Amino acid sequence: MLKKLYDKKSVVDESNLSPARLQALVDGIFAIAMTLLVFNIRLPEVAVITNSQDLLANLMVIWPKIFSFIISFILLGVFWAAHHVEFGYIKKLDHKLTWLNIFYLLFVSFFPFVAEILGSYTQNQTAVIFYGVHLIIMVLIHYFMWHHVKNHKALQVENLDPRVNKLADILGYAAIFAYALAIALSFWKIEASLIIYFLVPVPYIAGWIYRLV
Numbered sequence: 559m560l561k562k563l564y565d566k567k568s569v570v571d572e573s574n575l576s577p578a579r580l581q582a583l584v585d586g587i588f589a590i591a592m593t594l595l596v597f598n599i600r601l602p603e604v605a606v607i608t609n610s611q612d613l614l615a616n617l618m619v620i621w622p623k624i625f626s627f628i629i630s631f632i633l634l635g636v637f638w639a640a641h642h643v644e645f646g647y648i649k650k651l652d653h654k655l656t657w658l659n660i661f662y663l664l665f666v667s668f669f670p671f672v673a674e675i676l677g678s679y680t681q682n683q684t685a686v687i688f689y690g691v692h693l694i695i696m697v698l699i700h701y702f703m704w705h706h707v708k709n710h711k712a713l714q715v716e717n718l719d720p721r722v723n724k725l726a727d728i729l730g731y732a733a734i735f736a737y738a739l740a741i742a743l744s745f746w747k748i749e750a751s752l753i754i755y756f757l758v759p760v761p762y763i764a765g766w767i768y769r770l771v
Contacts, residue, residue, distance in 0.1 A: 575651040594670040626677030701730035
C-alpha cells in the first residue's frame with residue numbers, strides 16, 4: 559500500500575518550481591536579516607551624555623554589540639554570496655532542494671537573535687558557543703543542498719565543471735573546521751574564539767579560497 563502511494567506520480571510537477579522565485583525569497587530574507595542586525599545596537603537607556611567624553615564612554619560600553627554587528631553582517635554577506643554562486647549552477651529545483659532552502663532561511667532569519675546574544679554577552683562562553691553552533695548548522699545545510707544537487711544531474715546546469723564540487727567540499731570543510739575551532743578555543747580563551755569569527759570571512763572576501771582548485 560505504501561509502495562503504491564510513493565510510486566504514484568504527484569499531481570504537482572516539482573521540476574517546474576522556479577529557482578528565480580526561490581532566489582528572490584532568499585534575497586529578501588537575507589536583506590531583512592542583515593538590516594535587523596543594526597537594531598541590536600543602542601546606547602544604554604540610562605546614558606547621560608553632556609560632552610564628548612561621555613559619548614565616547616557610552617560607545618565603548620556598546621562596543622561588543624558593534625563588533626557583533628560587523629562580524630555578523632559580513633558573515634551573512636558571505637553566506638548570501640555563496641548561495642548566489644551555488645544557484646548559478648542550478649537550473650531547476652525539486653521538493654528536497656526547495657525545503658532544504660526553506661530550513662536554511664529559517665536559520666538565516668534567526669541569526670539576528672544569535673548575533674544579539676553574542677553582542678550582549680561577549681565574554682560568556684555559552685554565547686560564543688551558541689554563535690558557533692548556529693554557524694555550523696548553516697554551513698551544514700548549505701553543504702547538504704549542494705550535495706543533493708551533486709547527486710542529481712537533472713538539477714545541474716549542463717557540463718558542470720567537476721572542480722565546482724571540489725570547491726564546495728573545501729568551502730564547507732574549511733568553515734566547519736574554523737567554527738569548531740572557535741568553539742573549542744572558548745574553553746581556553748574567549749577572545750581567541752572571537753578572533754576566529756573575525757578572521758573566517760577574510761579568505762572568502764579576498765578570494766583566496768576560490769583559488770585552491
